[in-house]
Amino acid sequence: MIQRIQSVFLFLSTLSIAGLFGVPFATSDMKTSQFLSDQVYSIQDHVVLITLVALSGIFSLVSIFLFKNRPLQLKMGYFSIIMSILLIVATIILFYNEASTMATEASIEEGFGIGLPIIAIIFAGLGVRYIKKDDKLVQSMDRLR
Numbered sequence: 583m584i585q586r587i588q589s590v591f592l593f594l595s596t597l598s599i600a601g602l603f604g605v606p607f608a609t610s611d612m613k614t615s616q617f618l619s620d621q622v623y624s625i626q627d628h629v630v631l632i633t634l635v636a637l638s639g640i641f642s643l644v645s646i647f648l649f650k651n652r653p654l655q656l657k658m659g660y661f662s663i664i665m666s667i668l669l670i671v672a673t674i675i676l677f678y679n680e681a682s683t684m685a686t687e688a689s690i691e692e693g694f695g696i697g698l699p700i701i702a703i704i705f706a707g708l709g710v711r712y713i714k715k716d717d718k719l720v721q722s723m724d725r726l727r
Contacts (some may be wrong), residue, residue, distance in 0.1 A: 589708035605695035638665035659710040
């Protein structure tokens with residue numbers, strides 16, 4: 583059923599990933615190279631970041647509605663976690679590659695967006711945990727019949 587606790591966690595994971603479209607990863611006090619040319623480093627700065635955010639959000643959202651097929655719902659939850667981890671890795675790699683080429687002394691401040699993928703991983707992990715728990719409960723009920 584959609585009103586299960588795993589659906590709530592997967593929805594919160596989707597919301598935290600979708601929040602990345604409005605919240606930046608970092609801000610700078612001066613214009614620098616490619617990523618900080620507008621003084622904001624967000625997912626709109628690179629197509630890889632947009633793709634990973636979209637995939638993670640889609641996997642979380644679709645897995646909410648796969649409640650009748652728990653093994654597939656579980657796989658979609660795992661894919662969402664993997665995409666969120668890849669998002670964190672890609673964000674760090676792209677930023678530090680760009681930061682190594684910057685020769686300016688710009689002050690870069692972390693934004694709230696840097697924590698949103700971690701929050702999404704936590705919520706998706708809790709969703710996966712409760713999907714497993716629900717599947718275990720259904721299997722134990724099937725044995726009693």
